[in-house]
Amino acid sequence: MPQHLIRKLEQFVQLSPEDKLALEAASRKVRLVGPHQDIISEGDSPEHVNLILEGWACRYKQLEDGRRQILSFFLPGDLCDPHIFVLREMDHSIGTITPVRLAEIPAETLSDLTDRYPRITKALWWEMLVTVAVQREWTVNIGQRMGLERIGHILCELFIHLRGVGLTDENSCLLPVTQIDLGDATGLSNVHVNRVLQELRMNGLIVLKGKRLTIPDLEALQRVSLFNVNYLHLDREGRRFDANGPVPHSA
Amino acid sequence: MPQHLIRKLEQFVQLSPEDKLALEAASRKVRLVGPHQDIISEGDSPEHVNLILEGWACRYKQLEDGRRQILSFFLPGDLCDPHIFVLREMDHSIGTITPVRLAEIPAETLSDLTDRYPRITKALWWEMLVTVAVQREWTVNIGQRMGLERIGHILCELFIHLRGVGLTDENSCLLPVTQIDLGDATGLSNVHVNRVLQELRMNGLIVLKGKRLTIPDLEALQRVSLFNVNYLHLDREGRRFDANGPVPHSA
DNA sequence: CGGAGGATTGAGGGCCCTCAACTGCGGTGG
DNA sequence: CCACCGCAGTTGAGGGCCCTCAATCCTCCG
Structure with missing residues (x-):
């Protein structure tokens, strides 16, 4: 499960x-x-x-x-x-x-x-x-x-999060949230979220239709959003504790 | 120590x-x-x-x-x-x-x-x-x-935090941060922080001179800042684990 | 097919920004 | 002792980002 x-x-x-x-x-x-x-x-x-x-x-x-x-x-x-x-x-x-x-x-x-x-x-x-x-x-x-960076950043994060659990498909994923939700998450009004999304679309940074988000060029979106992935601490940092690896010592 | x-x-x-x-x-x-x-x-x-x-x-x-x-x-x-x-x-x-x-x-x-x-x-x-x-x-x-609530909120939090470790004196404490620092903490410009502080002073909610902050009426400041103390989880919540109290059961 | 919620658009305004100048103050060195 | 310097605080002007209000359109679904 x-x-x-x-x-x-x-x-x-x-x-x-x-x-x-x-x-x-x-x-x-x-x-x-x-x-x-x-x-x-x-x-x-x-x-x-x-x-x-x-x-x-x-x-x-x-x-x-x-x-x-x-x-x-x-x-x-x-x-x-x-x-x-x-x-x-x-x-x-x-x-x-x-x-x-x-x-x-x-x-x-x-x-x-x-x-x-x-x-x-x-x-x-x-x-x-x-x-x-x-x-x-x-x-x-x-x-x-700024608004554009803010929305871009959260979309990058969600996409990478979903990719980590196998819920993306190539460069797209489901995004079942309303623009009001996005606003409540970013401290923006739904009206402004709407305008920012349009700008991201116009710049070719995202395709967002219905509940499906596509990010044609994730690196580009990360760049304009000042997104630095380091805070997600990926990269198999715990490989020293791998099963079949060396025995971990206490705590 | x-x-x-x-x-x-x-x-x-x-x-x-x-x-x-x-x-x-x-x-x-x-x-x-x-x-x-x-x-x-x-x-x-x-x-x-x-x-x-x-x-x-x-x-x-x-x-x-x-x-x-x-x-x-x-x-x-x-x-x-x-x-x-x-x-x-x-x-x-x-x-x-x-x-x-x-x-x-x-x-x-x-x-x-x-x-x-x-x-x-x-x-x-x-x-x-x-x-x-x-x-x-x-x-x-x-x-x-809003800016006013934001600054008020952070001042309430800092004061209560300091009070918890015994670093307040009646209703005042040291506040060794610049207005730039306050701005960086609240997402406001230093100019706006300055104006907000003046407004808080004019409303009699704070006295701030040099590095000393006085809050004449903490409850009043909490009210205008929409400050709800519950997130600090005070109230001796762990009294069930007190020394001399009942033996805590595992984890 | 009608209703409801979400998305979009426009207008007007306010909160807060940037830039820039000036004041105040403590520390430092001549 | 005082001139000077640097930093923090303060003030003004102008503008931009984003807000609210409100109307309209779209989409989904019973």
């Missing part, structure tokens, strides 16, 4: 067959959630870790007066906040965009996993640190980049 | 004398860094965890064309990226603002600490999760709030 998670983690470290079986076993309890519904809401007490199996969701926060900021997107293979249990209640919400199929992983199952499978532990650390790095990059994106 | 760290962690959980001694022992190797210098730079390979003992620093990221985003401030008691070792190289820099005294904690010392002191482990988890929550709140801040 969690093939996207496995594929994602293997961008960092090669897992053994037992590692994979353990991940499968942990992902047994499946839940379906309709589109535009909260998976967990601000103020709730977290009870398990959600693993997105299929569909898109997002982390978001809403101000008293209704303004809404999307803080990150969750795509298949993404874990929503492992270790969140340390905190008493959620300070933000997680909601679906499309219909979502997810696995609910109990806290004990997760700590069991990390007790017994050091490679999984390492890989989950990597995934968590990358998640935080992405959050930082979003801060840079919204704080410093 | 690490009294600020201890005080901060005890906002979450009460530590035992042995816990505190262990933290002291881990913080022995001290380093001094002058103002406006990098503690560690983007591209460097992280070698130990830095604990700020005294002074202000910040995490920042610079775009090719020079635009700079401050991603967070580090105040006394703050740990710069525990567990960063999983990644090969830094995707951002950490630099000082004022002169800084810091402790360099080796990776092994830290994993030793967490192996042997479960309350410290919990407390460090809490501190890390709060750090991430703060990063998310900055994204909201820059993405959704």
Whole structure:
């Protein structure tokens, strides 16, 4: 079931067959959630870790007066906040965009996993640190980049993220978000998002029709968006912990 | 030495004398860094965890064309990226603002600490999760709030953060950052920061003279800044793990 | 075929930007 | 002791990016 998670983690470290079986076993309890519904809401007490199996969701926060900021997107293979249990209640919400199929992983199952499978532990650390790095990059994106760069940057990130879990096709992918969502993620109004998308189209940097995004020249889009891929920490950085590799020493 | 760290962690959980001694022992190797210098730079390979003992620093990221985003401030008691070792190289820099005294904690010392002191482990988890929550709140801040709210929000956060480590005096604290720094942290120009500060002063919400900030009515400033303190997860959430409290069960 | 939500377009305006000059202040050296 | 320097803070002018409001078009779907 969690093939996207496995594929994602293997961008960092090669897992053994037992590692994979353990991940499968942990992902047994499946839940379906309709589109535009909260998976967990601000103020709730977290009870398990959600693993997105299929569909898109997002982390978001809403101000008293209704303004809404999307803080990150969750795509298949993404874990929503492992270790969140340390905190008493959620300070933000997680909601679906499309219909979502997810696995609910109990806290004990997760700590069991990390007790017994050091490679999984390492890989989950990597995934968590990358998640935080992405959050930082979003801060840079919204704080410093112009509208065009901002939208271009987020499209690059989403495309590369999807490619990492095998959900792209050549140079295109599905993009099931509205322009309002894109605006809430980038701090722009939907009207301006629309105009920026038109400009990206006119420059031949993207083709966006319906829910399908095509990026004819990813490098070009990265260039105009000032996109530096280093914050995603790809490149099999964990190869020293590979299955069949040298035995990892503690922690 | 690490009294600020201890005080901060005890906002979450009460530590035992042995816990505190262990933290002291881990913080022995001290380093001094002058103002406006990098503690560690983007591209460097992280070698130990830095604990700020005294002074202000910040995490920042610079775009090719020079635009700079401050991603967070580090105040006394703050740990710069525990567990960063999983990644090969830094995707951002950490630099000082004022002169800084810091402790360099080796990776092994830290994993030793967490192996042997479960309350410290919990407390460090809490501190890390709060750090991430703060990063998310900055994204909201820059993405959704107007200039006035944005500056007000960051001032509230800094004040409460300083209060938590015992560095406030009644309703005032030191604020050793320039208006340029504030602009880089909020995505505003220094000129606009200046005008916003004047407006906050005229409204009686702050007194800012030299490097001293006074907030006559914190609640009022929170109100106009749409500041909701929940993301800092205070309130002794970890009291169930207190020293002398019930024995914590695994993870 | 009608309705609803999303995308697009236009108009007008405001928040915030850049550029540039000037003021204030602490430190430094003659 | 004071002139000087550099940096931070302040102020003004003009403009651009992006906002809001509102109308229209398109698309999907029951």
